Amino acid sequence: MKGMSLIVKKVAQLIAGLIFLYGIYIMVHGHLTPGGGFAGGALIAGSYILAILAYGSDTIKLKKEETGTSLTESISIFIALMLAVAGFFIGTKVFFNNYLPSGKIGELISAGVIPLYNIFIGIEVAAALITIFLALIIYKEEIEE
Amino acid sequence: MELTLSILLGFMIIGALFAIHAKDLLSAVIAAGIVGYSLVICFLLLKAPDLAIVQIVVETITLIIMVAVVLDSTREELKVKVDRQQIINISLALIFIVLLAFFFVQATGKLNPFGEHTLRMANAYVGETASKTGSTNLVTGVLFDFRGYDTLGEATILFTAAIGVLSILRIKGRK
Amino acid sequence: MIVYILCFILFLVGLYGLITRRNLIKIVISLSIMEFSIFILLVLIGYIDGGIAPIIPENVTNPTYVDPLPQAMVLTAIVIGLATTAMLMAIAIRLYRKYRTFDIRDIKNLKG
Known part of the structure; x- marks a missing residue:
């Protein structure tokens, strides 16, 4: 697909990185401030979509990208499931057990496994949304050929 | 509070009606965006910041996908002829609406008034x-x-x- | 009580569109309008007058929070709504390529 004009490219270059950083902030601080895995993941996907829409790319590169995102998605949901299954072996032996120490309330490293779930669910959401978007773009390109 | 929410919900209803009746599919999609973005303001007023963040991003991505699909295919709405099937559909919809309104009146009698949730x-x-x-x-x-x-x-x-x-x-x- | 009624009217508008429209895109839009009305109704039920957002503040003792449970449920439902919308859009564009129309009455080969 073709990119957009120079002004759009420059603004996207300035803003996409900031959106990406904001997504990571929302994701990591999910247990302290509003937000969490879903919001952060959707923001990261938004920054990727902005960059792709502004700059454009050819089909072969997009296909490589799509392989990467679907692989990331599968691996991160597998890790989230394994974090839940690990509760069977530690402590009170319950699925979705919070087995790490909860720490001091209000600090960044606290709340046991909740930050880990936030991060991996966030990566999964981001990768899934980018995969859907890339599938639509590649379909459009293949039709036009 | 209740007044503000009522005005916002009124806007959402007008946007939804326009989205359903628009002749151009692109403007229908954008009118559906009005409903989604008003929902963000409602969430903020109702003290739900998490939902507001998620909804504003999700609505943007939904709009991008919908606009991509509409621009890739056609923008024109179908010509709706009023024939027998259409009349049957509209009367069926009205029957459903009356039936659901009856159940809704029965159900809201049991709900707490707005703002007095009991947190059981x-x-x-x-x-x-x-x-x-x-x-x-x-x-x-x-x-x-x-x-x-x-x-x-x-x-x-x-x-x-x-x-x-x-x-x-x-x-x-x-x- | 008036806000509940307005929510329900929004739901009915979506239902009306779902039954009477024949365009696939319009049907997807009606479905998402119905979803929105359910989200706002669930969050309205959990609201408490004078409550604060469900995040523990630093210096306030025993504050009143709004109900966090409906908010968690709606958070899940929003992302599921995005997934269903994307999937329906993919089906719609694929059907358009095959039949060259969005009219559900002309898509007849699906009949058994």
């Missing part, structure tokens, strides 16, 4: 989230600890949707 169920969550999980954000605490199964199912649905979109839209097989 949520007292356990509100009181124990901080001490049991150590999470300051109660919504995240409920989502990933007390109700982890829901979150797992939700992530699975998103994964399934991505795989479904890939398998629907693929023309050439991957070698």
